[in-house]
Every structure is written in C-alpha cells, then in structure tokens.
Amino acid sequence: MSLREHALSLFRSAVATVRPAPMLKRAMKLQGDGCPQLLVKGQAFPVKRDLYLVGFGKAVLGMAAAAEEILGDHLVQGIINVPLGIQESLQRAGMQEMLLKPHSKIQVIEGAKNNLPDPEALKGTAAIQELAEGLTADDLLLVLISGGGSALLPAPIPPILLEEKEKLTKMLASRGAAIQELNIVRKTLSLLKGGGLARLAYPARVVSLILSDVIGDPLDIIASGPTAASSHSVQDCLRILAKYNLLHNLPKSVETVLSCSPTKPTALEDYSHVCNIIIGSNTLALDEAKRQAEGLGYAALILSTAICGEVGHIATLYCQLIRLVCLSFAGLGEGPLSDEVRGNLLQLAAELEIPGLNLAEFLQALQRLGPERPVCILAGGETTVQLQGTGKGGRNQELALRVGLGLHRAQATEGSSPPGRCEIIFLSGGTDGQDGPTEAAGAFCSPELVDEALQEGLDAEAFLSNNDSYTFFSQFQGGRHLLVTGLTGTNVMDIQAILIRATERS
Ligand SMILES: Nc1ncnc2c1ncn2[C@@H]1O[C@H](COP(=O)(O)OP(=O)(O)OP(=O)(O)O)[C@@H](O)[C@H]1O
Numbered sequence: 134m135s136l137r138e139h140a141l142s143l144f145r146s147a148v149a150t151v152r153p154a155p156m157l158k159r160a161m162k163l164q165g166d167g168c169p170q171l172l173v174k175g176q177a178f179p180v181k182r183d184l185y186l187v188g189f190g191k192a193v194l195g196m197a198a199a200a201e202e203i204l205g206d207h208l209v210q211g212i213i214n215v216p217l218g219i220q221e222s223l224q225r226a227g228m229q230e231m232l233l234k235p236h237s238k239i240q241v242i243e244g245a246k247n248n249l250p251d252p253e254a255l256k257g258t259a260a261i262q263e264l265a266e267g268l269t270a271d272d273l274l275l276v277l278i279s280g281g282g283s284a285l286l287p288a289p290i291p292p293i294l295l296e297e298k299e300k301l302t303k304m305l306a307s308r309g310a311a312i313q314e315l316n317i318v319r320k321t322l323s324l325l326k327g328g329g330l331a332r333l334a335y336p337a338r339v340v341s342l343i344l345s346d347v348i349g350d351p352l353d354i355i356a357s358g359p360t361a362a363s364s365h366s367v368q369d370c371l372r373i374l375a376k377y378n379l380l381h382n383l384p385k386s387v388e389t390v391l392s393c394s395p396t397k398p399t400a401l402e403d404y405s406h407v408c409n410i411i412i413g414s415n416t417l418a419l420d421e422a423k424r425q426a427e428g429l430g431y432a433a434l435i436l437s438t439a440i441c442g443e444v445g446h447i448a449t450l451y452c453q454l455i456r457l458v459c460l461s462f463a464g465l466g467e468g469p470l471s472d473e474v475r476g477n478l479l480q481l482a483a484e485l486e487i488p489g490l491n492l493a494e495f496l497q498a499l500q501r502l503g504p505e506r507p508v509c510i511l512a513g514g515e516t517t518v519q520l521q522g523t524g525k526g527g528r529n530q531e532l533a534l535r536v537g538l539g540l541h542r543a544q545a546t547e548g549s550s551p552p553g554r555c556e557i558i559f560l561s562g563g564t565d566g567q568d569g570p571t572e573a574a575g576a577f578c579s580p581e582l583v584d585e586a587l588q589e590g591l592d593a594e595a596f597l598s599n600n601d602s603y604t605f606f607s608q609f610q611g612g613r614h615l616l617v618t619g620l621t622g623t624n625v626m627d628i629q630a631i632l633i634r635a636t637e638r639s
C-alpha cells in the first residue's frame with residue numbers, strides 16, 4: 134500500500150470510531166422495566182413519566198437513530214434539526230444504520246445549508262422550543278448535541294432578524310474569529326443558546342449527550358452550549374465585536390439586544406436539573422488512528438488534539454516537523470541543522486499557544502525514533518483561516534496546500550530533496566466530511582505537489598492567495614488529491630496525518 138492509501142485508511146478508521154451508533158451504544162443504556170432508568174456513562178436518570186428527545190448538529194441523525202433503538206417505546210416524541218441533504222447522502226452511501234426507521238417517533242427537519250442558519254433551521258428550532266416549553270417535572274428530555282448545532286438551532290432574540298445574525302456571524306468567521314469567540318457572540322444574541330434551551334425545559338430533567346467538536350470539549354461553547362451554564366457575559370461579546378472591528382456598524386436590532394442583555398451570566402443554580410455528558414471527541418478518533426498506524430508498522434505519535442491557530446503558522450509547524458524527521462532519517466538527528474529546526478519549532482509553539490502541547494517532550498520522543506520504521510504523526514483540532522480572497526476552499530484544503538508549498542520551498546532552498554530522501558504524505562481532513570462550503574473533506578499533499586501542478590499550468594501560490602484551495606485541488610491531476618468522503622454523519626473537528634518513510638539514498 135502507498136503512504137497515501139495508508140493515510141486514507143487511518144482517516145477512515147478514526148472517523149469510523151466516532152460514528153454515532155457505536156459511540157452512543159457505548160455511552161447509554163436503558164435499564165429496568167417497572168421503573169426504568171437511563172444509564173449514561175455510569176450515571177442513572179429515572180424515567181418517571183415521558184421521555185422526549187431533541188437534537189441538532191451534523192452527527193445528530195445517527196445519534197438519534199441509535200438512541201431510538203435504545204429507548205424503544207419509552208420515547209414519546211422527538212424532533213431533530215440536521216444538515217440539509219444528510220438523509221439522502223447517508224442513504225446513497227448505504228449508511229442505513231444512521232437513518233431513522235420508517236415509523237420513527239422522531240421528526241427530522243433538514244436545514245442550515247452550507248452550515249449557515251436558514252428559515253428551515255428556524256422552523257425546526259421553533260418546534261424544539263415548543264416541545265421544551267411544554268414539559269413537566271416528571272418528564273425527561275434527552276438532548277443530542279454535536280458540532281454544527283449552532284447553525285441548526287437559530288433563535289435570534291427579537292428584534293434581531295435571522296439574516297442580520299447570519300451576516301454578523303459570517304463576518305466574524307471571515308475575519309478569523311475562533312469558534313469560542315463566534316459562539317460567545319451567538320450566545321448573547323440567541324434565545325436558546327447559552328443555556329436557553331435547558332432553562333426553557335425546566336422543570337423537566339435534561340440530559341444532554343454531546344459529541345465534541347471544540348478544542349478542550351468546553352460544554353458552554355460546543356454548539357453554543359444550549360444546555361450549559363454560560364460563563365460569558367455581554368461584556369465578553371462586546372470585546373469580541375470590538376476586536377474584529379464590528380462594533381461601529383452593527384444593525385440597530387443587535388444594538389438593542391446588546392443594550393438590554395443581562396450583565397452577569399445566569400446563576401449555576403438554574404441548571405441543577407441539567408446533566409451534560411461528553412460521549413465522543415477528537416481524542417477518541419486519534420487514539421484509534423494511532424492504533425491502526427501501529428498495526429500498519431508505523432512508529433506513531435499524537436502531537437496534539439488541540440491544534441489551533443492561523444492556518445499558515447500551523448502549516449509551518451508541520452513542515453518543520455517533517456524536516457526534522459527527514460534529518461533524523463538521514464542520521465542528522467543531532468547536529469546544528471536539527472538544533473536549528475528544533476529551535477524554530479519551539480519558538481513557533483510558544484507563539485501558537487496550543488493548549489496542553491508539550492512540544493519539547495514530543496520532540497524528544499521523535500528523536501528516539503530511528504529510520505527503521507516509517508513514522509506517523511497524528512494531530513487534531515481546528516485551524517483558522519483569515520479570508521483575503523474570493524475563492525472556494527476550506528481550512529483543511531488550505532492547510533494541505535500550504536504544507537505542499539512549504540515543503541516545496543524547503544527543498545528549493547536546500548537545492549535538493551529533503552536530506553536522506555524521504556517519502557512524505559500529508560493529509561488534512563474534516564471528520565464531518567465537509568471542509569468549508571465544498572464537496573471535499575480535505576486534501577493530501579506531498580513535496581512534489583507544487584512542481585507537478587506547475588507542469589499542468591497551475592500556480593499553487595496564486596490559488597492560495599485567493600483562498601481558492603478547492604479549485605486548485607479539483608483541477609490538479611483531475612482532483613486526485615482531494616479527500617472526498619461525503620458527509621460522514623459525525624463531527625469531531627479535523628484530523629491531520631503525516632506519514633514519512635525513508636527511501637533508498639541516491
Ligand atoms: N475559501 C476558503 N478557503 C479556506 N477556508 C475557508 C474558505 N471559505 C470558508 N473557509 C473556512 O471554512 C470554515 C467553515 O467551514 P465549515 O462550515 O466546515 O465550519 P466548521 O467549523 O466545520 O463548522 P462547525 O464548527 O459548525 O462544524 C471557516 O473556518 C472558514 O474560515
């Protein structure tokens with residue numbers, strides 16, 4: 134198998150492990166007939182009367198199908214908001230287990246085309262809101278939450294219009310706001326986000342099962358925390374709007390809502406009826422990829438599950454890591470050249486502030502690896518892209534193209550192939566199967582990409598400067614380097630795999 138096939142198979146197995154059905158079945162059970170109890174990760178919740186289900190997010194269809202199977206007749210009614218086209222896409226992909234059965238008690242509403250709130254998602258949200266409002270103290274509400282939930286549960290506080298909120302979030306995203314910042318703003322302007330759904334469902338017991346797509350798994354940020362106490366205030370929102378220079382041209386309606394927002398977050402006591410439980414994350418997916426890589430004969434290391442920061446800086450980080458491995462394969466793991474690369478990497482890591490990353494320790498582990506076995510470096514997280522151009526792309530394709538360009542430049546300055554001649558493949562992909570508003574999940578690259586593209590008349594750098602990575606990869610070698618999986622029905626952020634093996638020296 135080629136490195137590329139290995140990378141693809143690692144990506145696929147990482148995604149398979151966080152598919153909704155196996156994950157939900159591992160996490161939840163219904164126990165006892167007379168007085169049934171819902172058991173979630175060791176916690177018991179008595180089902181006193183009726184059991185309801187709501188959900189929103191890219192992975193929620195499969196989560197709901199698995200939940201309905203577990204809950205059986207105890208489930209009275211459910212409503213879920215899921216991405217537009219997901220049922221057809223999963224059907225086409227033969228992923229029947231992610232679809233609801235024909236006489237399901239769960240109503241499915243599809244919306245949020247291209248991960249943006251729309252009137253369909255608004256309609257679904259109104260139905261969820263009505264269901265939550267009608268619950269009593271003896272009811273239990275199971276809430277299924279996954280990434281993409283923010284766009285699928287829009288409820289702008291009047292008089293804010295949906296289009297106004299959409300425009301503002303789009304502007305924040307395009308100026309490089311991180312998901313934390315984006316969702317702090319969304320929470321402030323929404324009825325159901327920031328714990329609003331849990332408050333509406335009171336006095337019913339609320340149990341939320343959450344598939345995390347945010348670094349560090351923060352309950353109040355994932356899908357904008359509709360069932361979690363928010364630790365943020367209107368001042369945090371104002372600070373973010375000021376940071377991105379948006380404070381001075383806000384719509385009147387947004388100004389009105391901001392001026393009436395409570396200055397303190399809601400008290401924790403208001404959430405004593407709620408239990409939020411993370412059932413899946415990027416870590417779970419990367420652990421599986423590592424296991425698979427080892428099975429394929431690689432010395433595999435996980436760099437971090439919290440990769441974040443500007444895409445260009447992360448590309449540099451990966452290029453330098455690749456260089457270090459190649460130097461080590463060439464027997465130059467110790468010496469001035471490697472020391473220089475290590476110094477650059479530590480400097481970069483200090484600037485990037487990737488949560489929990491101990492790069493010095495990682496580099497030591499890397500140094501201990503010999504050239505006998507191929508090396509696999511795995512990482513996960515979510516980079517940010519500051520859009521400058523008008524092209525089509527996503528952060529994974531942009532990252533792959535930048536890494537390709539970086540490896541090419543390094544070769545050009547060294548005047549030869551990487552020392553010791555290494556075969557290298559880099560893959561970056563979104564576990565949801567959709568990278569930005571494109572049909573691809575991500576892309577592969579290698580150090581040869583830039584030269585090969587030039588032979589086809591494609592200038593990688595020009596595409597990058599227009600944020601047009603998707604167009605580049607679609608045209609280059611007939612789209613061979615695009616990672617196309619279709620919607621996967623799950624979502625635990627992005628995954629990167631770097632595979633390197635030593636080749637014969639020339
Ligand atoms: N032309 C482009 N080139 C590079 N990145 C882009 C481009 N257009 C959009 N993006 C990036 O794509 C991201 C939005 O993609 P997507 O809708 O997949 O978001 P997401 O973060 O996966 O959504 P969620 O977090 O809700 O699951 C943003 O980070 C945005 O900067």
Ligand SMILES: O=C(O)[C@H](O)CO
Pocket residue numbers: 279280281282283284312316346347354355356357
């Ligand atoms: O929906 C959202 O807000 C993002 O996917 C983060 O969870």
